[in-house]
Amino acid sequence: MSVRKAQAAETRAALLEAARQQFVERGYLNTKITDITAAAGRATGSFYAHFADKDELLRALLDDVRSQARDQVVAEVHPRDHDLADRDQLHAHIGASWQAMRDHLPVTIAVFESIVAEGPRSGRAWQRLVADTDVLRDHLDYLREQHRPLPGDPALLAPAMGAMLSLLSYALLTTDHPAHPDTEVVDTLTDLLLHGLTGPTSPTAPASLTEPAAPAA
Amino acid sequence: MSVRKAQAAETRAALLEAARQQFVERGYLNTKITDITAAAGRATGSFYAHFADKDELLRALLDDVRSQARDQVVAEVHPRDHDLADRDQLHAHIGASWQAMRDHLPVTIAVFESIVAEGPRSGRAWQRLVADTDVLRDHLDYLREQHRPLPGDPALLAPAMGAMLSLLSYALLTTDHPAHPDTEVVDTLTDLLLHGLTGPTSPTAPASLTEPAAPAA
DNA sequence: GTCTATAGTAAGATAGAC
DNA sequence: GTCTATCTTACTATAGAC
Numbered sequence: 001m002s003v004r005k006a007q008a009a010e011t012r013a014a015l016l017e018a019a020r021q022q023f024v025e026r027g028y029l030n031t032k033i034t035d036i037t038a039a040a041g042r043a044t045g046s047f048y049a050h051f052a053d054k055d056e057l058l059r060a061l062l063d064d065v066r067s068q069a070r071d072q073v074v075a076e077v078h079p080r081d082h083d084l085a086d087r088d089q090l091h092a093h094i095g096a097s098w099q100a101m102r103d104h105l106p107v108t109i110a111v112f113e114s115i116v117a118e119g120p121r122s123g124r125a126w127q128r129l130v131a132d133t134d135v136l137r138d139h140l141d142y143l144r145e146q147h148r149p150l151p152g153d154p155a156l157l158a159p160a161m162g163a164m165l166s167l168l169s170y171a172l173l174t175t176d177h178p179a180h181p182d183t184e185v186v187d188t189l190t191d192l193l194l195h196g197l198t199g200p201t202s203p204t205a206p207a208s209l210t211e212p213a214a215p216a217a
Numbered sequence: 218m219s220v221r222k223a224q225a226a227e228t229r230a231a232l233l234e235a236a237r238q239q240f241v242e243r244g245y246l247n248t249k250i251t252d253i254t255a256a257a258g259r260a261t262g263s264f265y266a267h268f269a270d271k272d273e274l275l276r277a278l279l280d281d282v283r284s285q286a287r288d289q290v291v292a293e294v295h296p297r298d299h300d301l302a303d304r305d306q307l308h309a310h311i312g313a314s315w316q317a318m319r320d321h322l323p324v325t326i327a328v329f330e331s332i333v334a335e336g337p338r339s340g341r342a343w344q345r346l347v348a349d350t351d352v353l354r355d356h357l358d359y360l361r362e363q364h365r366p367l368p369g370d371p372a373l374l375a376p377a378m379g380a381m382l383s384l385l386s387y388a389l390l391t392t393d394h395p396a397h398p399d400t401e402v403v404d405t406l407t408d409l410l411l412h413g414l415t416g417p418t419s420p421t422a423p424a425s426l427t428e429p430a431a432p433a434a
Numbered sequence: 435g436t437c438t439a440t441a442g443t444a445a446g447a448t449a450g451a452c
Numbered sequence: 453g454t455c456t457a458t459c460t461t462a463c464t465a466t467a468g469a470c
Contacts, residue, residue, distance in 0.1 A: 008435060027336030029246075032463065043437045048465065050435095085415050109337050116333045119244030120326050120391035129388050140414075149416030152405030156397050157414075160406060163388065164381035171346050171380065174337035180373050188369030189377060196413035197357075197374075198302050199366030225453060249445065260455045265447065267453095 012050045014040040016064075019057055020106035028058070028110035029117055058110050065104050084139050085148060091190045093136070094165065098186055101169040112170055126159070133162035161193060229267045231257040233281075236274055237323035245275070245327035246334055275327050282321050301356045302365060308407045310353070311382065315403055318386040329387055343376070350379035378410060 018040035022031040033054060037044050051057040084090045101108045115124050130137075140154035151157065172178050172185065180188075191199075235257035239248040250271060254261050268274040301307045318325045332341050347354075357371035368374065389395050389402065397405075411417075 011435075024337060026338070027334075029334055030336050033465085034463080044464095045438080045466080046436055053464085090414070113333055116330050117244075117246055119247045120241060120387075121243070121393075123392045125384075125388035126392045126396075129384070143414075150414065151408030151412065151416065152401070153397070156402065156405050157409060159388070160381055160385050160409065163384035164377055167342075167346070167380035167384040168377050170337075171342035171376070175340045175343045176338075179343075180370070184370070185373065188373050191368030192374065192377065192413065193409070194413045194415055195368065196409065196411045197307070197360075197367065198411055199368065228453075250447085251445080261446095262448080262456075263454050270446080 008049075011040070011042060011046060014042065015047060015050060016057065016061060020061065023106040023110045028054075028113040055114070058107075058114060061107050062111065065107050069100070078135070080138055080142050082139050083143070084136075085143060085194070087190065087194055090194055091186065093139075094189050094193070095186045097165055098169060098182060101165075102173055102182070105173055108170065109174065112166075129159040129162050129166070130155075132166070133158035136161060164189070225266075228257070228259055228263060231259065232264060232267060233274070233278060236278065240323040240327045245271075245330040272331070275324075275331060278324050279328065282324050286317070295352070297355055297359050299356050300360070301353075302360060302411070304407065304411055307411055308403065310356075311406050311410070312403045314382055315386060315399060318382075319390055319399070322390055325387065326391065329383075346376040346379050346383070347372075349383070350375035353378060381406070 015036060019031070019036045022035050022039055025031075026035065031054070033047050034044050036054075036057075037047050051060065082089050082093070084093065111128075115122075115128055118124050137154050137158035140150065140157055144150055144154060168185070168189075172180065194200075232253060236248070236253045239252050239256055242248075243252065248271070250264050251261055253271075253274075254264050268277070299306050299310070301310065328345075332339075332345055335341050354371050354375035357367065357374055361367055361371060385402070385406075389397065408416075
């Protein structure tokens with residue numbers, strides 16, 4: 001690679017990194033092109049040598065995230081018959097999603113804002129919710145095929161679960177002094193999604209069929 | 218009321234109504250002041266005789282919604298000891314929330330967009346999630362006081378449930394051809410939140426203690 | 435490719451007649 | 453209070469030297 005190309009790649013990388021920082025600091029919509037170039041220590045005009053506009057830069061950031069995610073998936077292998085009704089496996093799924101959103105917080109924020117900014121008629125919020133919960137839905141379909149009891153259509157359940165994770169992570173991760181640590185959030189969401197508000201044993205079930213009335217925690 | 222005042226009130230109402238329409242059509246952020254005045258059949262300058270900016274207009278819309286909601290709450294009375302572990306009552310709660318978001322769709326959309334536009338550092342997403350699920354949290358606290366089993370801290374559970382409702386409603390209600398009717402959504406969310414993915418009876422429980430194996434739907 | 439300087443644009447907000 | 457016309461601003465995006 002020539003010196004010129006290396007410098008160009010460096011500038012491009014600096015712009016991407018500066019953008020990440022600014023997106024967390026100001027949000028995607030409030031970040032101006034000049035905010036990015038200033039944070040990267042470059043001139044305004046240099047931005048356009050690498051990206052047509054802010055949107056194209058965001059797509060570049062997204063590509064990075066996706067290629068990373070692809071590597072991870074390949075590394076882990078991910079069979080369809082994961083049993084989401086098993087607490088450990090559900091916990092792992094939710095924990096991984098949460099961690100991914102935290103790891104890629106600038107992109108998480110930027111994508112969220114850009115989708116909302118597109119306006120309601122675009123229908124992209126639903127599109128993305130469906131797309132992002134594709135794997136989840138596949139697992140639920142598998143459960144259904146096995147005649148496991150499910151509270152509803154996997155095509156609706158998966159986006160619903162994704163909505164909870166997505167908005168809650170956005171809200172919590174963008175708070176300076178989070179009221180709840182990650183472990184608590186993941187544990188709570190796991191138990192909520194696994195057994196609901198009523199807990200593992202229904203409180204209305206006759207006591208004789210359950211344990212000898214354990215004292216509540 | 219004088220004629221002049223009546224005309225003014227009429228213009229104000231026309232602006233509010235036009236804004237509602239435009240917010241659904243274009244979204245809050247993409248709606249220009251001129252879009253509102255044009256849709257209301259008024260001149261651009263007239264806007265500023267009634268509102269300082271778009272944000273103040275949104276606050277006016279919010280006040281309308283809040284006063285309506287207040288009336289409804291007063292009408293229904295709403296005791297703290299509603300039992301959210303009872304399916305009918307949980308179903309009613311979720312159904313009412315869903316219906317409210319649909320009824321006030323323009324404001325739902327606008328508030329959502331304006332919060333996101335404020336950027337991540339404002340922390341307002343979490344603030345609003347907590348504020349909007351205030352009543353829900355109160356019900357959960359009550360359950361906890363009665364030593365009912367809960368999957369986690371009501372201070373986290375309530376916002377989590379609110380996040381699911383909020384983002385899912387935004388995504389679904391802004392789709393032209395919704396893939397799922399309201400009744401299905403409310404039913405599914407109710408069952409998911411009540412008993413989780415595992416359904417009312419744990420699939421790992423010995424069959425002898427449950428019903429004689431009903432065929433899956 | 436990167437810089438400085440500037441052109442272009444879109445929208446918010448105001449002035450002043452009626 | 454409402455209108456038309458205009459001012460202002462803030463940002464995007466480009467031009468042209470190096």
